Amino acid sequence: MKKVYYEEIVKRVKDKSIEMNINMDKELKTLLERSIKEEDSSLAKEIMKDILLNQEIAQKEGIPLCQDTGIVVAFVNIGQDLTVYGGNVTDAINEGVSRGYKEGYLRKSIVECPLRRKNTKDNTPAIIYYDIVEGEQLSITLAAKGFGSENMSAVKMLKPSEGIEGVKKFILETIKNAGGNCCPPIVVGVGIGGTFDKAAQISKKALVRDLSDKNKDPYLRELEEELIQEINRLGIGPQGFGGKTTALAVKIETHPTHIAGLPVAVNINCHASRHVKIIL
Incomplete structure (x- = not known):
């Protein structure tokens, strides 16, 4: 033992x-650099460049x-x-x-x-x-x-009859209502199923998946790809100043649930998506 x-x-x-708290996730940095190249808005580009500059200063100075x-x-x-x-x-x-x-x-x-x-x-x-x-x-x-993004997160107990369209509607409404308050570009964790509390837990667990990780379930992988496109079409943009880079990633986790329920939780993370792994 x-x-x-x-x-x-x-x-x-x-x-x-x-x-x-000091070092930006390497995958996050890569996504930001790619988004700068693909973004049409000059203001959005400059904001994302400032985010990367902020990371360089934080790392150099050893500050958050x-x-x-x-x-x-x-x-x-x-x-x-x-x-x-x-x-x-x-x-x-x-x-x-x-x-x-x-x-x-x-x-x-x-x-x-x-x-x-x-x-x-x-x-x-x-x-x-x-x-x-x-x-x-x-x-x-x-x-x-951080709580700027945590405060804009939400849980809703949908009726099973609302189905996938109800799930997508709730996710998009949550992001739209958050606007620039959650410091976009964001990472979105979605938990579907379980109970009221389980949906919230797995939505947060979704946020610590590697950003390059593709969902093993083809159905959920397709849904993640569809949602990020829909979210970026909202036009919120970096820090809420407009543009097509509102979300950098959408991650979905599911759990078995009751026949009468369809719990959905949306946990939003700001662009400072900070997580690390320890193996002992």
């Missing part, structure tokens, strides 16, 4: 918490891509043949986030109670989702989720 030590998890989470360094969301796969020594995984992740946000001088944005609003002063606790899997590997995917 493989052993993983508490402090090892803490250190890796600390380091990656800082890294993901955005002042909103987000709430940390972790998707954890724990091998059933693995043992953690010295503490539990939840505490290790939270301690790693705490150290990373303090040592990296990242903004602490988390409040203890959503009504009383007292800051926890170390950006914890993280939102953590667990899956028990075969093997002896510990995999942690961390994401820094």
